[in-house]
Amino acid sequence: MTDPKPYRHRFSIGIIQHAVWLYHRFPLSYRDVQELLYQRSIEVSHETLREWCLKFGPLFANELRHREPRRGSQWFLDEVCTNVDGVRHWLWWAVDEHGFVLDILLQRYRDTDAAKRFLNKLLAEYDVPEVIHTDQLRSYGAVIRELPSLDGVDHHQVISTPRCNNIIE
Missing domain, CATH: 3.30.420.10 (Ribonuclease H-like superfamily/Ribonuclease H)
Structure with missing residues (x-):
């Protein structure tokens, strides 16, 4: 019998977005965000969080800028x-x-x-x-x-x- 392949989590974009938002919005470390997610039964390593922040942080920030209301005249x-x-x-x-x-x-x-x-x-x-x-x-x-x-x-x-x-x- 062969060992099963390791299970890889597929995270929804909502979880990734929430994790990146937590890290950038509050003075939290990757391990702090890891603990907050773990309390909600989401297991993710701090290294994965770091990669998410590097990869998705600029994309989410750009999206937020486009949502801002038009400035006054x-x-x-x-x-x-x-x-x-x-x-x-x-x-x-x-x-x-x-x-x-x-x-x-x-x-x-x-x-x-x-x-x-x-x-x-x-x-x-x-x-x-x-x-x-x-x-x-x-x-x-x-x-x-x-x-x-x-x-x-x-x-x-x-x-x-x-x-x-x-x-x-």
């Missing part, structure tokens, strides 16, 4: 001064009208080149907005006039009062 831009290791930096950030943070960028300068770099980074990832709300920093206006993709954008400069210039603050 109004952007609110602002910047704030902060010190990093005793050196002055400017933290630039943008949100849409729903309060979703579009991007954050830390730069050494608060000039037209810095504003252009930030807006180009936003435009590379999102569609051109209909309205851009900014504080009265003149660099924003200069860049909006300079970039051809922002020709039809309505630019609103909000009068700056401390922490009241737009929904970011």
Whole structure:
């Protein structure tokens, strides 16, 4: 009598997706995910989990990105001064009208080149907005006039009062 071939589990994509999600969503190790699955009577090695994360992680992440809602057509831009290791930096950030943070960028300068770099980074990832709300920093206006993709954008400069210039603050 011959030995039977070792039994190989065939996991459904739902189990693989759940395991990869657990690993990437929470600060868990492969062995932690292995234990969580074992509690649900699913036996899988930590090495298999590692292979799943390497193989399917980018696919699942890409699918999740496509499920995200379309970002709003109004952007609110602002910047704030902060010190990093005793050196002055400017933290630039943008949100849409729903309060979703579009991007954050830390730069050494608060000039037209810095504003252009930030807006180009936003435009590379999102569609051109209909309205851009900014504080009265003149660099924003200069860049909006300079970039051809922002020709039809309505630019609103909000009068700056401390922490009241737009929904970011």
